[in-house]
Amino acid sequence: xxxxxxxxxxxxxxxxxxxxxxxxxxxxxxxxxxxxxxxxxxxxxxxxxxxxxxxxxxxxxxxxxxxxxxxxxxxxxxxxxxxxxxxxxxxxxxxxxxxxxxxxxxxxxxxxxxxxxxxxxxxxxxxxxxxxxxxxxxxxxxxxxxxxxxxxxxxxxxxxxxxxxxxxxxxxxxxxxxxxxxxxxxxxxxxxxxxxxxxxxxxxxxxxxxxxxxxxxxxxxxxxxxxxxxxxxxxxxxxxxxxxxxxxxxxxxxxxxxxxxxxxxxxxxxxxxxxxxxxxxxxxxxxxxxxxxxxxxxxxx
Numbered sequence: 115x116x117x118x119x120x121x122x123x124x125x126x127x128x129x130x131x132x133x134x135x136x137x138x139x140x141x142x143x144x145x146x147x148x149x150x151x152x153x154x155x156x157x158x159x160x161x162x163x164x165x166x167x168x169x170x171x172x173x174x175x176x177x178x179x180x181x182x183x184x185x186x187x188x189x190x191x192x193x194x195x196x197x198x199x200x201x202x203x204x205x206x207x208x209x210x211x212x213x214x215x216x217x218x219x220x221x222x223x224x225x226x227x228x229x230x231x232x233x234x235x236x237x238x239x240x241x242x243x244x245x246x247x248x249x250x251x252x253x254x255x256x257x258x259x260x261x262x263x264x265x266x267x268x269x270x271x272x273x274x275x276x277x278x279x280x281x282x283x284x285x286x287x288x289x290x291x292x293x294x295x296x297x298x299x300x301x302x303x304x305x306x307x308x309x310x311x312x313x314x315x316x317x318x319x320x321x322x323x324x325x326x327x328x329x330x331x332x333x334x335x336x337x338x339x340x341x342x343x344x345x346x347x348x349x350x351x352x353x354x355x356x357x358x359x360x361x362x363x364x365x366x367x368x369x370x371x372x373x374x375x376x377x378x379x380x381x382x383x384x385x386x387x388x389x390x391x392x393x394x395x396x397x398x399x400x401x402x403x404x405x406x407x408x409x410x411x412x413x414x415x
């Protein structure tokens with residue numbers, strides 16, 4: 115299929131969805147301009163004749179009837195890659211009845227279903243139907259796990275035993291929703307580091323090992339062309355780091371203060387390539403210049 119055929123399929127699916135979910139309380143377009151540009155491109159009303167750079171994004175809000183008197187509310191967030199439906203859309207599901215771990219499991223199962231059954235076809239309705247059919251099961255599991263848990267009172271917080279630093283590589287990071295998730299999740303989990311959007315995309319997170327692993331579990335289930343942990347560093351904390359000293363020990367191992375999205379003189383036709391010389395200088399200032407060669411196979415300068 116050509117870019118125009120992909121765009122035609124995207125526009126046809128959005129029009130179908132808006133007819134099925136006609137109110138803003140059911141379907142919300144998060145970037146109406148992207149839809150307008152998509153329509154102009156499909157109808158041949160763009161002077162450039164190229165696919166629009168903005169990608170349609172929307173939220174489907176659903177109230178699911180259950181066997182009990184309660185309803186389960188969930189929100190399905192969707193963003194179209196330019197090659198959709200040739201590649202899967204970027205879909206996440208939010209539901210207050212699920213723990214973070216259960217949401218991660220649900221996303222993994224949903225992506226597996228879409229990969230096996232919907233590759234090359236429009237699939238948002240299939241995703242909604244799958245969530246409607248399976249969400250109750252995940253909510254029940256989450257409730258059972260919460261009921262079975264026996265809270266233990268501790269006079270002191272458990273010490274963090276391992277400090278980790280993950281260096282993540284992605285073919286590209288363009289999508290605004292992904293960039294927002296990366297920033298919000300790193301802040302929520304108390305991680306420091308940075309994210310470099312564009313092509314390629316680079317993310318570094320550092321902090322308690324369990325928090326780094328949770329961050330990676332959330333990020334990797336999103337739809338990516340390619341994503342991997344390029345390098346990781348794990349440091350066992352000294353036995354002298356008692357409970358009241360754990361935070362001090364963690365801070366001493368951090369190379370970054372807080373978490374930021376780092377831009378290095380964006381250039382290229384779409385402004386999606388960063389100045390790698392500036393990236394090297396940034397890493398060198400943080401004492402991490404050795405990872406540059408791990409990412410790019412050349413020594414930085």
